[in-house]
Structures are given as C-alpha cells and as structure tokens.
Amino acid sequence: MNVAIIGPTGYVGIELLRLLYKHPHVNIHSIHSSSKVDTPLHEYFPHVHGMLSLQLEEIDVEKIAKACDVVFFATPSGIAKELALPFIDKGIRIIDLSGDFRLQEEGMYEQWYKNQPAPMSYVQQAVYGLSEWNKENIRDANVLSNPGCYATAALLGLAPLLVHGVIEEDSIVIDAKSGVSGAGKSPTMMTHFPETNENIKIYRMNEHQHIPEIEQQLAKWNKNVAPITFSTHLLPVTRGIMATMYGKVKKEESIERLINLYKECYQDCSFVRIQEKGIYPSIKQVYGSNCCDIGIAYDERTSRVTIVSVIDNVMKGAAGQAVQNFNIMYGLDERTGLDFLPIFP
Ligand SMILES: NC(=O)C1=CN([C@@H]2O[C@H](COP(=O)(O)OP(=O)(O)OC[C@H]3O[C@@H](n4cnc5c(N)ncnc54)[C@H](OP(=O)(O)O)[C@@H]3O)[C@@H](O)[C@H]2O)C=CC1
Ligand SMILES: CC(=O)N[C@@H](CCC(=O)OP(=O)(O)O)C(=O)O
Incomplete structure (x- = not known):
C-alpha cells in the first residue's frame, strides 16, 4: 500500500x-x-x-x-x-x-x-479506532479516527468493568499522568525543562478534551454511565502514560474473579497484557512498544476496584495504534510492523 x-x-x-x-x-x-x-x-x-x-x-x-x-x-x-x-x-x-x-x-x-x-x-463517517474493541467497524473504515493517548489507556483499563456491569456507573475516577512528549514538540512554559524536571503538575483540571471522548465510548458500553472525574498530570519523563482508575463494585467481588474477567476479555488481544494478582505495571515496561499493561486490585474494606493501565503515549497512544488500525483495515495480522519487545531499560 x-x-x-x-x-x-x-x-x-x-x-x-x-x-x-x-x-x-x-x-x-x-x-x-x-x-x-x-x-x-x-x-x-x-x-x-x-x-x-x-x-x-x-x-x-x-x-x-x-x-x-x-x-x-x-x-x-x-x-x-x-x-x-x-x-x-x-x-x-x-x-x-x-x-x-x-x-x-x-x-x-x-x-x-x-x-x-x-x-x-x-x-x-468516522470510525473510532480503539483497536481491541471496535475491530468490526475498523475493517471497513474510510475515515479512521485514532483515539487520544489518555483515552486509550483509560478505556482499555475500564472496558471489562463497564461492559460486564461490575462497577457503579457513577463511581468512576481516573487519575492520569503523562510524559512530556504527549504535549508535542513545541516547548511551552508548561513543558520547558526547568518547569517539568523534578516536578509534577496537574493541568486542565476538569477541562481536558479527552473527558467527552472517554464518556462517549463508556456510554456505548453502558448507557447508564454518569460523568467521570478525570485529572491529568505532567510527569518529568519523555514517554509514558499511567492511568490509575477507581470504581465501586455493585456486589461483592474477589480479585481472582476480576483478573479472570480481564483475561477473558483480552484473551485474543496481543497487545494487552493482564498482570497477575499483586503485580502493578510501570510505564517503563511498555516503553517504545504498542503494549497496554493492566494491573487490578480489589479492596474488600472499601468495595473499590483499582485499575492501573500503562501505555507509551507515542506508540499505543498514537502511532502504534494507528498502524494497528491500518493492519485491521487491510485484513493484515494486527501485529504486522509492531511485533517487537519494549525497550528496557
Ligand atoms: N504526542 C502524543 O503523545 C500524542 C499526540 N496525539 C495527537 O497527534 C497529533 C500530532 O501530535 P504531535 O506529534 O505530538 O504534535 P507536534 O506538535 O509534535 O507535531 C505536529 C506536526 O504537525 C505539523 N503541522 C502543524 N501545522 C500544520 C498545518 N497547518 N498543516 C499541516 N501540518 C501541520 C507540524 O509539521 P510542519 O511544521 O512540518 O508542517 C508538526 O510537526 C496531535 O493532534 C496530537 O494531539 C495523540 C495522541 C498522543
Ligand atoms: C502531556 C500532554 O499535554 N498531553 C496531551 C495529550 C495529547 C492528545 O492525545 O491530545 P489530542 O486529543 O489533541 O489528540 C494533552 O493533555 O492534551
């Protein structure tokens, strides 16, 4: 092509x-x-x-x-x-x-x-390119709209809970952090080295443009979803997004059941890697790759589930997912051109 x-x-x-x-x-x-x-x-x-x-x-x-x-x-x-x-x-x-x-x-x-x-x-005419959840439509897309980086991390992490009605629809809180490359190549006072180095900043509080994008997709999975709380922070690293998400379960859960649910949902997805009990991913483990790694915790004391989802913002959050979508659009194996390990260290 x-x-x-x-x-x-x-x-x-x-x-x-x-x-x-x-x-x-x-x-x-x-x-x-x-x-x-x-x-x-x-x-x-x-x-x-x-x-x-x-x-x-x-x-x-x-x-x-x-x-x-x-x-x-x-x-x-x-x-x-x-x-x-x-x-x-x-x-x-x-x-x-x-x-x-x-x-x-x-x-x-x-x-x-x-x-x-x-x-x-x-x-x-546009098809939303969240690769793992919209394959049928992506195949025929003429206008492919690639998801935002934060939206990708958040939606892949929340999907199983919403699709399967596990959490209260008005209990979703997303606390997300991004490396500076997420802001593009033009430096600003916000991204300038002395301002970001050895620092962490919250920005666009309750005004981030990915709020409606995330809510739009969550509503497709579960029409009862209420507005989310979503906050974004700038981390002093080049690449990487960590979205830590919280929701209150509807009925008593167990960590084993939750992990099984995630493994079933993503069993055919090469790029989504579900962590075992007690293991939570770090941004470094997906650096330079198209992977999204997800860790799950359940607190019986508070009845809350915590999901940790990490991606490389430039890869799965943008260019990697775009190539994955291109592969799906042309009936290729979705790993084509993307099948390599993350860079470490
Ligand atoms: N950075 C990230 O992690 C992510 C970014 N995105 C989105 O991807 C897009 C690109 O982001 P990013 O690469 O970070 O942005 P950059 O600012 O780094 O690069 C954008 C490029 O767009 C080109 N450009 C600017 N104005 C025009 C124009 N009028 N016509 C044609 N080209 C133009 C510029 O190139 P030139 O001057 O050579 O024309 C520039 O290099 C953005 O929409 C961003 O929101 C999405 C997910 C993650
Ligand atoms: C660190 C940082 O600034 N990140 C960007 C995310 C880039 C992105 O995905 O934005 P689009 O919705 O425009 O594609 C931001 O928060 O706006």
Whole structure:
C-alpha cells in the first residue's frame, strides 16, 4: 500500500515513520510539511541520516490522492477537519491522529476543543479506532479516527468493568499522568525543562478534551454511565502514560474473579497484557512498544476496584495504534510492523 504522512516533523509523525519504514506491506510514498518544504528529513532529524532519504514535500492534495491508498494525519487538532475532506471526497482512506473526528455529538468539539468542528456529515463517517474493541467497524473504515493517548489507556483499563456491569456507573475516577512528549514538540512554559524536571503538575483540571471522548465510548458500553472525574498530570519523563482508575463494585467481588474477567476479555488481544494478582505495571515496561499493561486490585474494606493501565503515549497512544488500525483495515495480522519487545531499560 502507498501511504503519505502529513506532519512527520512532529513527535507522533516521526514515530509513525519509524514504524511504517519497517512495515512489510507499506511503501512510504511521500511525507508532507506545512513549514519545511523541500528539506531532506535528515536535516531536521539527524537520527534518520543514511537510512531514510525522504524529502519533505508540500501538501498537494491532487498529487497525493493520485498516488496513495492511505493518508495519515499526525497534525494538531484543527488541521485534518479541513485538509482531510478532499481526500475523503475522493475515496482515499484517512487515519487521523488528532481529535478532529472523535466527538460524534453536535456541540462537543466546540465545547472541548474551543474550535469549529468538521462538518458533521464527515464526522459521522468516522470510525473510532480503539483497536481491541471496535475491530468490526475498523475493517471497513474510510475515515479512521485514532483515539487520544489518555483515552486509550483509560478505556482499555475500564472496558471489562463497564461492559460486564461490575462497577457503579457513577463511581468512576481516573487519575492520569503523562510524559512530556504527549504535549508535542513545541516547548511551552508548561513543558520547558526547568518547569517539568523534578516536578509534577496537574493541568486542565476538569477541562481536558479527552473527558467527552472517554464518556462517549463508556456510554456505548453502558448507557447508564454518569460523568467521570478525570485529572491529568505532567510527569518529568519523555514517554509514558499511567492511568490509575477507581470504581465501586455493585456486589461483592474477589480479585481472582476480576483478573479472570480481564483475561477473558483480552484473551485474543496481543497487545494487552493482564498482570497477575499483586503485580502493578510501570510505564517503563511498555516503553517504545504498542503494549497496554493492566494491573487490578480489589479492596474488600472499601468495595473499590483499582485499575492501573500503562501505555507509551507515542506508540499505543498514537502511532502504534494507528498502524494497528491500518493492519485491521487491510485484513493484515494486527501485529504486522509492531511485533517487537519494549525497550528496557
Ligand atoms: N504526542 C502524543 O503523545 C500524542 C499526540 N496525539 C495527537 O497527534 C497529533 C500530532 O501530535 P504531535 O506529534 O505530538 O504534535 P507536534 O506538535 O509534535 O507535531 C505536529 C506536526 O504537525 C505539523 N503541522 C502543524 N501545522 C500544520 C498545518 N497547518 N498543516 C499541516 N501540518 C501541520 C507540524 O509539521 P510542519 O511544521 O512540518 O508542517 C508538526 O510537526 C496531535 O493532534 C496530537 O494531539 C495523540 C495522541 C498522543
Ligand atoms: C502531556 C500532554 O499535554 N498531553 C496531551 C495529550 C495529547 C492528545 O492525545 O491530545 P489530542 O486529543 O489533541 O489528540 C494533552 O493533555 O492534551
């Protein structure tokens, strides 16, 4: 398949390129930039020198559409909602890694992204690419909306509890933490080294754009789900997300039953690894991989279950899951191009 990448100079775009470069069914036809046209990629990223001799090109819709089967958008929110439309009209499959096609309910994008949305007729064509839970629809997707990084960690961790009605629907609390690469390559006062190093900060309290995305998917699994409490923190690390989640069980549970439930739900999922009793994952154990590792605890004293879900934000939280979705869309083994161990240490 011939693919084009828009936004390869960003953190997610360059990770996508790293994965697609080794993908046996992909030819990277072209890479496109809005600000560095005609620059060889290695001038911008010295780490690809001698291995990837690609030149950044302008975004010429006609030219890309003529040559490519799929266009990946690794661009900030607000770009694909316009730039992807002519590709969709021409029947070219798109995979958007931003939030532009995720929110299906009218008014939600304006409220949470503070911007005008894509026309609803396009948003409604989009398939939400939470790979493990939406395979049937992903196969036929022409507009694939890749989930947000926090949303991926949270939803994979909560799914079994909601699908099987284990917890009270109004008891969900998600406490999430991300490495700084989650904020993209442009430094800000929030992400600047002296501000983040040896520090931990909470940000966008009760206003994070992944709140409606998570609630939208939880409601598909369980229509009684009430608004969630979701807080996000910046960690002084480059990659990694840890989402620690709490819910009150409806009836007495046991840790053995809960772990079995998770193992059954994810038995056919290569990338979701359920930890044994008493073991809780750390972000380092999924670094550079497409894995989501999940640990489960149950406290009989409080009747609360605690779920710890970790991913690499740039991989399973973005580029890795996008490649997994590409594989599903083309009927390939979903591990194609992704079947490697995490980097350790
Ligand atoms: N970082 C992460 O962990 C995650 C990110 N995402 C989402 O993925 C997307 C990319 O994120 P990330 O790589 O971190 O962001 P970056 O800011 O690192 O990179 C975004 C890239 O988009 C390109 N771009 C900017 N404006 C335009 C434009 N008008 N037209 C075309 N291209 C443009 C820029 O390249 P150039 O100047 O060369 O055009 C830039 O390199 C975002 O929507 C983000 O929310 C989702 C999950 C996780
Ligand atoms: C650390 C950090 O800043 N992380 C980003 C998550 C990026 C992401 O997934 O955002 P989109 O919904 O725009 O795709 C954030 O909190 O906004």
